[in-house]
């Protein structure tokens with residue numbers, strides 16, 4: 029397995045020194061945001077992780093290797109190329125074998141983080157059960173990965189392009205804890221709350237680190253979702269964004285968009301329909317997640 033892993037010097041040194049490492053995904057860069065905002069976001073998020081006392085490891089596939097930590101030039105390339113595949117679990121072996129460029133989704137970033145012995149992962153939003161998923165069966169591989177791979181994911185909840193209720197049911201069935209950071213309700217990405225009550229609320233990163241440690245010490249396989257609401261000042265108006273999301277979903281249907289193209293299409297349309305305001309919110313929430321996720325990583329590392 030090691031032959032496929034290619035660690036950056038920064039991550040290698042961090043691991044040798046026993047420092048906490050935080051995994052970051054590349055699909056959010058290559059398929060989740062436009063250039064050049066995506067690269068700027070990726071660099072700023074990495075710096076936030078460093079400022080919080082951890083080391084960032086942005087994960088991507090290149091030259092038949094799983095890169096654990098990208099250089100500045102590589103970040104630029106993943107943000108500014110149109111031949112980067114979106115790589116979820118099913119795609120990973122193929123993209124490694126044919127040695128093309130691949131951006132890792134939440135599912136694949138979790139797989140690669142576990143291979144690299146990294147237990148914390150920060151992103152914006154996870155995939156889930158899409159609206160209408162009970163008939164289309166469009167259910168993100170992210171949920172199955174959370175069920176079996178031992179990596180905690182810090183996110184701002186899930187977007188209401190998904191069916192949040194079905195997503196929560198799925199996670200419950202699979203035994204994945206969803207912990208609210210300073211909230212009782214599932215955040216809905218662009219907004220701070222939703223009607224869905226969370227399983228647990230944590231008001232400190234210590235409690236989250238203790239919970240993760242206990243989970244894995246007990247051999248309870250699988251990840252956890254730490255749901256961290258978008259900061260108040262960056263949150264969008266709920267009625268406004270719901271209307272836009274509804275329109276984007278109707279357009280996706282009319283354009284016969286399905287499968288892996290669905291999430292990037294919807295994100296792109298929502299950005300256009302909001303004149304870029306959704307992108308600003310998206311960037312703000314990822315940065316906030318980087319602060320909280322890094323603090324959890326530092327705390328958890330101290331308990332090892």
Ligand code: PSU
Pocket residue numbers: 053055056057059060061116132133134135152153154155156167168169170187287288289290291295
């Ligand atoms: N949600 C976002 N931005 C993203 C994604 C989700 O707000 O970029 C990406 C993540 O990489 C996630 C993937 O893992 O979309 C889910 O895609 P799918 O539904 O095809 O599994």
Ligand code: MN
Pocket residue numbers: 166167168169287288290
């Ligand atoms: Mn899907």
